[in-house]
Amino acid sequence: MRPTALITGASRGLGAAIARELAPTHDLLLGARRPESLEPMLAELPGAVGLPADLTDHGAVAAAVAGIESLDVLVHNAGVAELGPIAETPAEAWRRSFESNVVAVAELTRLLLPALRAANGHVVLINSGAGLRANAGWGAYAASKFALRAFGDALRLEEPALRVTSIHPGRIDTDMQRDIIGTEGGAYDPDEFLKASSVAGAVRGAIETPRDAHPTEIILRPIAR
Ligand SMILES: NC(=O)c1ccc[n+]([C@@H]2O[C@H](COP(=O)([O-])OP(=O)(O)OC[C@H]3O[C@@H](n4cnc5c(N)ncnc54)[C@H](OP(=O)(O)O)[C@@H]3O)[C@@H](O)[C@H]2O)c1
Numbered sequence: 001m002r003p004t005a006l007i008t009g010a011s012r013g014l015g016a017a018i019a020r021e022l023a024p025t026h027d028l029l030l031g032a033r034r035p036e037s038l039e040p041m042l043a044e045l046p047g048a049v050g051l052p053a054d055l056t057d058h059g060a061v062a063a064a065v066a067g068i069e070s071l072d073v074l075v076h077n078a079g080v081a082e083l084g085p086i087a088e089t090p091a092e093a094w095r096r097s098f099e100s101n102v103v104a105v106a107e108l109t110r111l112l113l114p115a116l117r118a119a120n121g122h123v124v125l126i127n128s129g130a131g132l133r134a135n136a137g138w139g140a141y142a143a144s145k146f147a148l149r150a151f152g153d154a155l156r157l158e159e160p161a162l163r164v165t166s167i168h169p170g171r172i173d174t175d176m177q178r179d180i181i182g183t184e185g186g187a188y189d190p191d192e193f194l195k196a197s198s199v200a201g202a203v204r205g206a207i208e209t210p211r212d213a214h215p216t217e218i219i220l221r222p223i224a225r
Contacts, residue, residue, distance in 0.1 A: 002025065002026060002027050003025070003026050003027070003072035003073065003119070004026060004027045004028075004029065004070065004071055004072050004073070004119075005022050005026040005027070005028055005029070005071075005072060005073035005074075005075065005207075006028075006029040006030075006031065006051070006065075006068070006071060006073070006074050006075070006112070007019050007022070007028065007029070007030055007031065007075040007077055008031040008032075008055060008075065008076055008077050008078035008108070009031060009032060009077040009078030009079065010028075010030035010031055010032060010038070010041055010077070011030075011032035011033075011037040011038050011040075011041060012037070012174070012175055013172070013174035013175055013176060013196060014077055014126060014169075014172055014174055014196045014199055014200065015030075015031075015032075015075075015077040015078065016041055016196070017195075017196035017197050017199065017200040018075055018077060018199075018200045018203050019041055019045060019048065020044075020045070020197070020200065021197070021200035021201060021203065021204050022073070022200075022203075022204065022207075023045045023048065026072070026073065027047065027049075028045060028047070028048040028049065029048075029049050029051050029068070030042065030045075030048050030049070030050055030051065031050075031051045031052070031053065031055070031064075031078065032050075032052055032078075033052065033053075033054050033055075034052055035050060035052040037052075038050040038052055051064045051065065052064070055078055055100065055104035055108060056099045056100055056103070056104050058104075058107050061104075061107065061108055061111065062111055065108070065111050065112055068112060068115045069114075069115055069118065070115050070118045070119045071112055071115040071116050071118075071119055071121050072119045072121050072122065073121060073122050073124065073207055074108075074109065074112055074116060074121060074122070074123045074124070075124045075126065075203060076105045076108065076109070076123070076124065076125050076126060076148075077126040078100070078104070079100060079101045079126065079176075080096065080097065080100045080101065081141045081176055081179070081180060082096060082097055082140055082141065083137055083138055083141060083180060083183055083184075084137060084140075084183075085136065085137055085139070086139045089139060089140050093140055094140045094143075097140040097141055097143070097144040098140075098143075098144050098147065100144075101141075101144035101145060101147075101148055102144050102147045102148055102151060105125065105148060105151060106151055109123060109151075109155065113159070116159075116162055117159070117161050117162070120161050120162070121162055121163075122162065122163045122164075122165065122206070122207050123152070123155065123162055123163070123164045123165070124165050124167060124203055124206060124207070125148055125149075125151070125152045125164070125165065125166045125167065126167055126169075126199075127145050127148050127149055127152075127166045127167060127168045128141075128142075128145045128168060128169065129168055129169065129170045129171075129219070129221070130142040130145045131145030131146055131148060131149045131166070131168055132149075132168055132219070134146070148166070149166050152164050152165075152166045156214075156216065163211075163214050163215070164216070165206040165215050165216060165217070165218060166216065166217050166218070167199070167202055167203065167206070167217075167218045167220070168217065168218065168219045168220070169194055169199045169202075169220045170193075170194060170220060170221045170222050171192070171193045171194065171222060172193055172194045172195070172196055172199055173190040173193040173194065173195060173196060174196055177193055192222060193222055194220060194221075194222050198220070199220060202218050202220055205218075206218060
């Protein structure tokens with residue numbers, strides 16, 4: 001029987017690349033906010049099943065995952081990046097960052113723990129370089145990604161049957177990065193950034209690491225040019 005992987009934020013960007021990477025070997029459950037945004041990936045990957053839900057709507061998420069009894073891989077990829085200096089970041093923006101990047105991850109994991117335990121599953125947390133270092137203008141995003149790392153560290157200790165990997169990529173060529181460069185100013189050159197497919201390859205590498213080894217953290221930077 002093929003293993004099953006649930007990937008959040010799989011409609012585009014890195015999540016879509018992870019879905020493409022795992023499709024040859026895994027049965028896929030793909031998340032995104034709305035059913036329409038999942039249509040292209042479901043058409044591209046026949047057999048994949050859509051689980052549309054806003055991850056910050058905990059009732060909708062509970063309903064979407066209610067039937068899952070065994071889960072080999074859970075990739076928490078969905079996330080938001082709201083940038084700006086602390087002086088211009090109101091409480092609501094901090095809440096949005098933490099709701100999407102931390103609370104939604106904790107709740108989805110909690111709901112799926114019985115299914116993950118049943119499969120000795122692997123939880124992959126798509127973090128960021130910002131989860132290791134906070135730069136000016138990245139306060140709310142970096143704080144949420146530091147919190148995500150702490151969540152992963154605690155989960156790893158509490159659930160010895162599971163493996164938990166935090167992946168910390170630098171800038172990736174996706175819609176999110178286009179928005180960030182739009183905010184920062186300057187030309188968008190995709191060649192300056194990691195390819196989403198390369199980061200997806202690291203996810204596969206983590207999952208395929210033999211079970212005697214626990215890949216706890218993977219850091220990827222774009223190659224210096
Ligand atoms: N891009 C980078 O440079 C970079 C670098 C390091 C780490 N990361 C991390 O990599 C992950 C993916 O980033 P990306 O660049 O691929 O982002 P993206 O292009 O903005 O795509 C975000 C994905 O997350 C989904 N999503 C966002 N909020 C959601 C919510 N509340 N409920 C359900 N789905 C939600 C979106 O679904 P819809 O299509 O339905 O909106 C979309 O599929 C994020 O965790 C990000 O922090 C990105």
